[in-house]
Each structure stands twice: as C-alpha cells, then as structure tokens.
Amino acid sequence: MGDSKSAAKTSRGISRRDMLRNIAVGATAGSVLQMIPAKAAELAHEMIQKEKAASPTGKYAPKFFRAHQYQTLLFLCDAILPKDAISGGAVEAGAPEFIDLLTSENEEYQSSLGGGLMWLDNFCSDRYDHPFLECAREQQKEVLDLIAYRKNADNDATLRQGIAFFAKLRLMTCDGFYTSKIGIEDLRYIGNTALAAFPGCPALPE
Amino acid sequence: MTQVIRSPKMYDVCVIGSGAGGGMAAKVLTEGGLTVALLEAGGPVNPDKDYKMFLWPYDLAHRGVGVGGRAAENFGEFLAPNGAWKIEGEPYTSVPGANFQWFRSRIVGGRTNHWGRIALRYSPIDFKSRTRDGIAENWPISYEDIAPYYDKVESYIGVFGSKENLPSAPDGVFLPPPKPRCTELVVKKACDKLNIPCIPARLAILTKPLNGRPSCHYCGQCDRGCGTASNFSSSQVLIPPALETGRLTLIPHAMAREISMGANGKASGVSYIDKTTLTEKRISARAVVLAASACESARLLLNSKSRLFPDGLANSSGQVGRNLTDSVGSDGEGYFPQMEKMPPHNHDGTGGMHLYIPWWKYARQNDFPRGYHIELGGGREMPGAGLFDDLCEEFEGYGAGLKATCRERYGTTISFSGRGEMVPNPDTFCEIDPEVVDQFGIPVLRFHFKWSDYELRQAKDMQETFRAIVEAAGGRYLTRTQTDGPYPFGIQPGGKIIHEVGTARMGTDPKTSVVNGYCQSHDVKNVFVMDGGPLVTNPDKNPTLTIMALSWRASEYLLDAAKKGDL
Numbered sequence: 001m002g003d004s005k006s007a008a009k010t011s012r013g014i015s016r017r018d019m020l021r022n023i024a025v026g027a028t029a030g031s032v033l034q035m036i037p038a039k040a041a042e043l044a045h046e047m048i049q050k051e052k053a054a055s056p057t058g059k060y061a062p063k064f065f066r067a068h069q070y071q072t073l074l075f076l077c078d079a080i081l082p083k084d085a086i087s088g089g090a091v092e093a094g095a096p097e098f099i100d101l102l103t104s105e106n107e108e109y110q111s112s113l114g115g116g117l118m119w120l121d122n123f124c125s126d127r128y129d130h131p132f133l134e135c136a137r138e139q140q141k142e143v144l145d146l147i148a149y150r151k152n153a154d155n156d157a158t159l160r161q162g163i164a165f166f167a168k169l170r171l172m173t174c175d176g177f178y179t180s181k182i183g184i185e186d187l188r189y190i191g192n193t194a195l196a197a198f199p200g201c202p203a204l205p206e
Numbered sequence: 207m208t209q210v211i212r213s214p215k216m217y218d219v220c221v222i223g224s225g226a227g228g229g230m231a232a233k234v235l236t237e238g239g240l241t242v243a244l245l246e247a248g249g250p251v252n253p254d255k256d257y258k259m260f261l262w263p264y265d266l267a268h269r270g271v272g273v274g275g276r277a278a279e280n281f282g283e284f285l286a287p288n289g290a291w292k293i294e295g296e297p298y299t300s301v302p303g304a305n306f307q308w309f310r311s312r313i314v315g316g317r318t319n320h321w322g323r324i325a326l327r328y329s330p331i332d333f334k335s336r337t338r339d340g341i342a343e344n345w346p347i348s349y350e351d352i353a354p355y356y357d358k359v360e361s362y363i364g365v366f367g368s369k370e371n372l373p374s375a376p377d378g379v380f381l382p383p384p385k386p387r388c389t390e391l392v393v394k395k396a397c398d399k400l401n402i403p404c405i406p407a408r409l410a411i412l413t414k415p416l417n418g419r420p421s422c423h424y425c426g427q428c429d430r431g432c433g434t435a436s437n438f439s440s441s442q443v444l445i446p447p448a449l450e451t452g453r454l455t456l457i458p459h460a461m462a463r464e465i466s467m468g469a470n471g472k473a474s475g476v477s478y479i480d481k482t483t484l485t486e487k488r489i490s491a492r493a494v495v496l497a498a499s500a501c502e503s504a505r506l507l508l509n510s511k512s513r514l515f516p517d518g519l520a521n522s523s524g525q526v527g528r529n530l531t532d533s534v535g536s537d538g539e540g541y542f543p544q545m546e547k548m549p550p551h552n553h554d555g556t557g558g559m560h561l562y563i564p565w566w567k568y569a570r571q572n573d574f575p576r577g578y579h580i581e582l583g584g585g586r587e588m589p590g591a592g593l594f595d596d597l598c599e600e601f602e603g604y605g606a607g608l609k610a611t612c613r614e615r616y617g618t619t620i621s622f623s624g625r626g627e628m629v630p631n632p633d634t635f636c637e638i639d640p641e642v643v644d645q646f647g648i649p650v651l652r653f654h655f656k657w658s659d660y661e662l663r664q665a666k667d668m669q670e671t672f673r674a675i676v677e678a679a680g681g682r683y684l685t686r687t688q689t690d691g692p693y694p695f696g697i698q699p700g701g702k703i704i705h706e707v708g709t710a711r712m713g714t715d716p717k718t719s720v721v722n723g724y725c726q727s728h729d730v731k732n733v734f735v736m737d738g739g740p741l742v743t744n745p746d747k748n749p750t751l752t753i754m755a756l757s758w759r760a761s762e763y764l765l766d767a768a769k770k771g772d773l
C-alpha cells in the first residue's frame with residue numbers, strides 16, 4: 001500500500017483520490033465519475049485487493065521463528081482459534097504471519113514468544129520425553145489445559161512462565177484472527193462503507 | 207549552522223503552529239487583509255497518501271498496530287498522521303513522580319487531524335467559577351463576550367447537536383444530530399431511570415453539506431482523517447481558505463526556537479530551525495501569534511530570554527508555564543447481555559459518540575468542585591487489535607469455546623469515559639529543564655504534575671456513576687480500580703487526556719496573568735497566545751472549540767489594531 005496507491009487505477013481509470021473526490025462531490029454534481037458513496041467505498045476495497053494481489057507473493061517464509069518453532073506456532077494458533085462450522089481457523093486467517101512479523105520487529109516479543117515456545121518444548125521433554133509437536137494428541141491437550149488458565153499456577157508454580165506465554169499468544173492470535181477478513185466476517189461486522197444516511201438502531205431488545 | 211538566513215520579507219504576522227488556534231488565526235488574519243507566515247514544526251498533510259479511510263485492518267501488514275506492535279500506544283496506525291507520546295530527538299522530562307504525558311503532533315493541522323471532534327461550549331458559570339466556589343480564578347471575559355464567536359465557529363466548521371436548555375451545556379448553532387446507536391439507547395434508558403440526562407453529542411462533523419464540504423458518509427472513521435473533509439480539521443477547513451487569499455505563506459518543518467525582540471521593546475520576528483536542512487532561519491513580522499500548543503508555546507516564551515525579559519518573554523508575572531491542567535480522565539466498561547440478541551447491523555455512524563452525558567450535578571453539593579461529562583463508546587465497531595483483550599483475560603482457555611465466546615460477546619460491551627475539570631494547583635506546571643536540549647539544541651520542558659483530592663474524588667464519582675448506569679441497564683460492570691496508589695479510581699496520568707491548557711493564562715492583572723482578555727501579552731503588545739495557553743480554567747468541555755472561538759476573537763482584535771497602525 002501507500003506509495004503505490006497513487007499509481008493504482010481501476011480499469012475505468014479512476015484513482016483512489018479521484019474516488020474520494022467523487023464522494024466529496026456527492027450526488028448533486030454532474031461528474032462523469034459520479035456514483036453513490038457506497039459504490040465508491042466498494043471500489044476502494046476492490047482496488048486495495050488488486051494492489052495487494054499485484055505484489056509478489058508465495059509461501060510465507062517466517063522472518064523470526066525457526067522452522068520448528070513456526071510449525072509449533074501454527075499448531076498453537078489453530079488450537080486457540082480453530083476452524084468451526086462458521087469460519088476458518090487462525091492459521092487460515094493469517095494469524096501466524098502477523099505474529100511472526102511483529103515478533104521479528106520487537107525484542108520483547110522475541111524473548112516472550114520465542115522463549116515461550118522453547119519453554120513449551122522443554123516442559124514437554126521433561127514430562128513426556130518429546131517436544132510438544134511430537135507428543136501424543138492427549139498429551140498436547142493436557143499441556144494446553146494446564147497453561148491456558150492462571151489458576152493452575154496455584155497448584156504448580158512451575159507453570160507460571162508457560163501460562164504467561166500462552167496468555168500473550170492468545171491475545172496475539174485473537175488480534176491476528178479478528179483483524180482478518182475471516183475473523184471480521186465471523187463476527188458479522190457490517191460497515192466500513194459510505195452511507196447516505198445513518199439508519200440508527202434497528203430495534204432495541206427488551 | 208554557520209549562518210542565519212534572514213527572509214528579506216516583512217510579514218504582518220508570524221503565526222507559530224497550524225492547529226486549531228493557529229489555523230483559525232491564519233484564516234481570520236489573511237481574510238482580514240494581513241500577510242501571514244505560518245510556521246509548522248511538522249510536514250504537510252496529504253489526504254490521498256496519509257488518510258486510511260475505508261481500509262480494513264488486513265489491508266495493512268501490521269493490522270493497525272504498527273511495526274513491532276508499537277503504534278498501538280499512539281492509538282494505532284490507522285489514525286490520521288497523528289503524532290506521538292514520544293518524538294525521537296525531541297524529548298521532554300518529568301520530575302520524579304510527575305509522569306506527565308505529552309502528546310505532540312508535528313503535522314500541518316496539528317492534533318485537529320485526529321481529535322475526537324467533541325465541540326462543547328463552556329457555560330456562563332465556567333467563566334466565573336471562583337465567584338461560586340471560591341477556588342482558583344475567574345476569567346477576565348464572560349460567556350457573553352465569547353458567545354458570538356462560538357456562533358461564528360460553529361457556523362463555519364459545522365457542529366451537530368440539539369437544543370436542550372441545560373445550564374451546564376449551552377446550546378449552539380447546530381446541524382441535526384445523527385440517530386442514536388443501539389448501545390447509546392441502552393445507556394439512555396438506564397440514565398432515564400436514574401434521572402441523568404443523556405443527550406445528542408456535539409461533534410464537529412457535518413450531517414448536512416456546509417460551506418462547500420459534503421455531508422458525513424457515516425463510516426465511523428473520523429480519527430483516520432476524512433477524505434471528503436466532512437469533519438473539521440484545521441488542515442482541511444482553516445488552512446485552505448487562508449491559502450486562497452494569497453496572503454498566507456505556509457512554512458512546514460519549521461521548529462520555532464526563539465522570538466526576537468526589537469530595540470523598541472516589541473517582538474520583531476521568530477527564529478526557527480528548518481528541520482529539512484538543520485539551518486537557522488528568521489522571519490520578520492510586525493506581530494507574533496503563538497499557537498504551538500499550550501506547553502510548546504510556554505516553552506518558546508520561556509526560551510525567549512532577553513535583557514528586558516531575563517525570565518522569558520511576556521513573563522514578568524512569572525506565570526508562564528504555571529496553572530497547567532489536563533482533564534480528569536477515568537474510564538470504565540460494562541457488559542450488557544441484552545446486546546447479544548441484537549441482529550448484526552451497521553453501527554459505524556459518525557466517528558465518535560452520537561449521545562453523551564453532560565454534567566448534571568451542578569445544582570447539588572458534591573464532595574469535589576466542578577464537573578465532568580461522560581463519553582460513550584463500544585458496540586459493534588469495526589473489529590481491530592485488542593478487541594478481545596479483556597475477554598481473553600476474563601475467560602482464558604482456548605479452542606472452539608473461546609471462539610464461540612468472542613462471537614457471542616462481540617458488540618456487547620459499552621465503554622464510559624469520564625472527562626472532568628481539574629483545578630490548577632501550585633504543584634503542576636512546566637518549566638525549562640536546566641540540563642536537557644532537543645536535537646535542535648533547544649532547551650526542553652520539564653513537567654511537574656499532581657492530582658489533588660478534588661480530582662481524585664471526582665474520579666471516584668465517575669466510577670460510581672459508570673457502575674450505577676451499567677447496573678440500571680441490567681448489565682455487569684467490568685472495570686476494577688484501585689482505591690490507592692498513584693492512580694486511584696482509574697484516574698489517568700496527567701496529560702493523557704491531551705487537554706493540557708492554562709500555561710499563559712489570561713487576566714486583567716499583569717502581575718498574575720500572562721495575557722489580557724484578547725490573548726495579548728500584557729508585557730509585549732504585539733505578542734499574542736492563541737492556543738490553550740490563555741484558558742484560565744479547564745472545564746469538562748474539551749478545549750478545542752473554545753480555543754478556536756478565542757483565537758477568532760483575538761485575531762479580530764489584532765486586525766483592528768493593525769488597521770489603527772498599533773502594531
């Protein structure tokens with residue numbers, strides 16, 4: 001985005017700036033660009049998607065996490081927000097890429113998340129003789145059930161670091177998921193568009 | 207800096223800062239026929255490139271939180287070019303325990319690019335509070351003096367609202383208000399039960415076309431900057447007409463360093479650092495208007511020392527930098543189970559609340575002086591980073607259950623932001639740090655800040671009110687606050703509400719005030735302060751509308767003086 005934006009034109013030769021100007025002109029002026037604001041907003045979104053699609057893409061190469069760590073991250077993200085009948089999971093929504101990108105730029109995340117993934121493997125090796133990903137399904141569930149709740153540290157203080165790690169990862173997975181198209185549609189958010197009038201509240205529940 | 211480059215041109219006025227106060231001064235002065243050099247410490251704003259209207263979080267690689275997640279602390283990367291709590295190379299300091307937070311925008315239009323657009327008039331009593339409660343100072347002007355300028359500002363920039371006849375919240379020249387959101391109707395119902403007024407907000411957003419600007423298109427993203435200029439910002443609404451006169455010279459990247467004095471005891475111009483070349487330049491002008499923000503203007507005055515003014519320009523009273531206040535801020539959040547049944551619908555509306563709670567306990571005996579209002583938020587807003595932070599803390603866990611809970615709870619919380627009047631106190635002020643300079647060699651500000659019991663009791667009252675409203679609506683109040691520590695009852699650190707004012711207060715007595723009722727320095731008649739500095743008190747009305755009204759009034763006074771040859 002950004003620098004390439006001014007160059008972005010639709011097949012009809014309208015730039016994003018033209019489009020915004022057109023909203024400004026509104027329905028009263030006789031511009032050839034004239035369209036209703038909602039259409040213009042739709043066009044803006046379409047153009048952004050085209051700009052994104054035009055950039056070189058491919059399989060995501062992690063910027064910070066090593067391959068094994070990244071595989072673990074993928075597993076954990078989908079464990080936190082899995083695919084269900086309504087929407088895809090956190091991996092499909094791009095949460096791991098988002099987390100990796102931020103972590104590559106932030107030393108505090110590098111120690112809390114990078115270190116947290118190491119903690120998880122150490123914990124599993126001590127307990128089950130295998131790193132987390134190689135543990136049996138029930139063992140993985142057992143570990144996650146332990147580190148997913150703060151109260152478990154009351155009985156076992158050695159879980160504290162794992163709980164802190166998982167709490168942070170849970171927040172970042174939610175951030176990644178609910179800022180994605182999949183996550184936003186999951187919540188059935190309606191908006192981010194131009195309206196001629198604000199309709200108000202449909203009907204207040206009793 | 208081997209040489210100082212002097213502009214050969216003599217301007218009528220040099221205005222420092224292009225935000226609410228400076229933008230208004232530039233418009234009124236140039237339209238009145240004067241030539242103006244407008245210095246702005248930041249760069250120009252480019253709506254096409256800078257504004258992120260209609261973008262989804264996933265349109266940005268960092269989803270709104272910025273590189274390393276660090277934009278989140280400055281309200282996220284979606285906001286209009288908006289400034290920051292910390293600017294590299296331009297530090298400020300706080301004495302131990304003060305922890306003052308100073309948000310600065312280095313951009314044409316300043317903080318008006320992203321502000322909340324809340325445009326509230328001060329009420330008649332706000333100008334004479336001391337007469338009522340014996341605390342702090344009265345203003346040298348009255349509501350009647352400023353009311354015509356409130357009218358002018360509202361008519362020009364466009365403010366929606368409704369006639370309510372409330373003594374604490376005078377009505378203005380209003381465009382029609384937008385319809386309430388569901389969340390706001392829930393709050394209003396509870397407020398009706400409690401006899402608390404909950405009325406249409408007053409925001410500088412167009413609900414009808416005005417002065418060539420189209421009506422709002424209800425995307426709810428005013429803080430990102432508006433591609434159609436349907437909300438007010440100085441950069442889009444005040445600077446363009448000033449430029450059209452042909453009499454405005456806008457100089458971006460210009461960091462004012464010192465106001466220079468002529469042999470005649472009047473200011474002769476402004477020295478500034480051109481940030482693009484790191485050279486010192488100088489503007490000559492017949493008058494100087496400081497509108498760099500209350501604290502930045504105080505810094506400039508204090509740094510402008512001369513034989514005549516060894517303690518800083520226009521500071522014979524010793525009051526420059528004193529009487530600093532911010533708004534009292536305390537926030538809360540409630541969960542409203544009835545909202546789970548709401549069908550999905552467009553909740554965006556204008557950027558900002560459609561209903562708010564004005565100060566209502568003015569006729570009662572409270573255990574704190576002065577008042578506060580309550581701003582409303584929450585509901586089915588566009589999802590973004592941090593949306594489920596509180597939910598994750600509450601429910602923990604993971605998996606299908608967590609996902610289902612997020613889905614159920616989305617849109618069911620309503621936030622309450624109390625914003626109240628802080629009373630000036632002797633422990634709260636800014637001064638020049640004796641040791642620290644910024645990257646341009648300009649001595650920086652050092653802050654002192656203390657909340658008094660007045661403000662703490664007010665924050666306590668805010669928390670109690672939030673809870674009462676949530677519970678009256680059948681909801682559950684989620685916010686827990688400490689009763690002790692440095693920030694009891696959720697009171698925010700000083701500066702956090704970004705309503706810092708009072709550092710060059712107006713008054714009739716030159717011994718106890720910096721400027722007169724027309725924002726004119728008592729000491730140096732061709733120096734004016736037209737930002738939040740002259741505000742004598744900081745009522746719960748958010749200062750921007752009043753800054754603009756005072757700036758318009760002072761600029762007309764300056765025009766008049768220029769016509770008489772008094773500059």
